[in-house]
Amino acid sequence: xxxxxxxxxxxxxxxxxxxxxxxxxxxxxxxxxxxxxxxxxxxxxxxxxxxxxxxxxxxxxxxxxxxxxxxxxxxxxxxxxxxxxxxxxxxxxxxxxxxxxxxxxxxxxxxxxxxxxxxxxxxxxxxxxxxxxxxxxxxxxxxxxxxxxxxxxxxxxxxxxxxxxxxxxxxxxxxxxxxxxxxxxxxxxxxxxxxxxxxxxxxxxxxxxxxxxxxxxxxx
Amino acid sequence: xxxxxxxxxxxxxxxxxxxxxxxxxxxxxxxxxxxxxxxxxxxxxxxxxxxxxxxxxxxxxxxxxxxxxxxxxxxxxxxxxxxxxxxxxxxxxxxxxxxxxxxxxxxxxxxxxxxxxxxxxxxxxxxxxxxxxx
Numbered sequence: 001x002x003x004x005x006x007x008x009x010x011x012x013x014x015x016x017x018x019x020x021x022x023x024x025x026x027x028x029x030x031x032x033x034x035x036x037x038x039x040x041x042x043x044x045x046x047x048x049x050x051x052x053x054x055x056x057x058x059x060x061x062x063x064x065x066x067x068x069x070x071x072x073x074x075x076x077x078x079x080x081x082x083x084x085x086x087x088x089x090x091x092x093x094x095x096x097x098x099x100x101x102x103x104x105x106x107x108x109x110x111x112x113x114x115x116x117x118x119x120x121x122x123x124x125x126x127x128x129x130x131x132x133x134x135x136x137x138x139x140x141x142x143x144x145x146x147x148x149x150x151x152x153x154x155x156x157x158x159x160x161x162x163x164x165x166x167x168x169x170x171x172x173x174x175x176x177x178x179x180x181x182x183x184x185x186x187x188x189x190x191x192x193x194x195x196x197x198x199x200x201x202x203x204x205x206x207x208x209x210x211x212x213x214x215x216x217x218x219x220x
Numbered sequence: 221x222x223x224x225x226x227x228x229x230x231x232x233x234x235x236x237x238x239x240x241x242x243x244x245x246x247x248x249x250x251x252x253x254x255x256x257x258x259x260x261x262x263x264x265x266x267x268x269x270x271x272x273x274x275x276x277x278x279x280x281x282x283x284x285x286x287x288x289x290x291x292x293x294x295x296x297x298x299x300x301x302x303x304x305x306x307x308x309x310x311x312x313x314x315x316x317x318x319x320x321x322x323x324x325x326x327x328x329x330x331x332x333x334x335x336x337x338x339x340x341x342x343x344x345x346x347x348x349x350x351x352x353x354x
Contacts, residue, residue, distance in 0.1 A: 053324065085327060
């Protein structure tokens with residue numbers, strides 16, 4: 001596949017390296033001359049200097065035969081415009097934009113960018129996972145359905161300890177699909193499953209009910 | 221008319237002052253409060269510090285009730301992004317933006333933005349001036 005990457009920062013660099021290793025044809029577009037040189041030294045001639053939002057640069061890069069176009073600069077507006085130019089001027093079938101401000105996700109989607117990667121959200125999720133006191137962890141977002149798969153840990157002091165699932169006031173659009181209990185195999189919980197400290201529930205929930213679910217299971 | 225202007229440079233400030241003088245309700249946004257020095261003494265509109273590509277800031281600036289929206293920051297891409305947010309997320313009926321790069325301007329016009337390229341207009345103007353005075 002022919003893949004164009006706009007932005008030669010660390011994401012662009014390692015992405016380029018990875019894709020080259022997988023045997024793809026890759027071209028990086030970077031504004032800064034010094035960054036371009038770094039590519040040349042390590043990866044050969046895979047980087048051209050230029051503005052990835054400019055039609056002329058994308059024409060030079062052969063964007064009309066690109067299969068995938070990835071914009072990964074630190075400026076959201078530049079990523080948006082680069083992807084829109086690639087999509088509408090060069091008919092690139094798949095455009096992917098890095099998003100730095102999570103608020104931009106909805107509008108970028110609406111403006112037709114095929115795939116969005118919100119780096120801030122990703123980093124936050126990973127850090128949350130490393131904070132043991134945090135009772136709810138996002139595992140996966142099902143964007144089209146506006147649902148999430150989350151993990152909820154039952155902390156010390158939770159009001160739900162000792163109660164069975166049918167006694168809890170769970171939001172109707174949340175489903176507890178798996179319970180992982182210390183030293184046991186994961187099980188599908190029943191309405192009679194009684195909650196214990198340290199239980200980990202894997203649940204499917206509507207994004208808007210996430211906080212209600214967390215309070216029902218982990219609230220004190 | 222309720223007008224939101226993003227970017228209080230020379231053009232933004234001048235436009236704000238003209239509209240304000242005609243009695244329109246004007247809000248000017250800029251990331252740098254120092255830019256508001258360009259507004260005339262006695263300017264009756266609102267000057268707000270904030271990023272015109274941020275939805276919450278735009279809401280604060282009253283974009284939801286605005287009749288018109290103008291994006292005239294120094295960056296083409298910022299203008300394009302904030303104009304598209306105003307048009308598609310908030311449904312402002314009249315949205316204008318400045319795009320210096322003539323090629324990018326053409327593209328966004330086909331995508332439905334009302335854009336003006338000072339580069340093309342000014343070059344044309346200079347050329348005409350040159351030709352007539354010789």
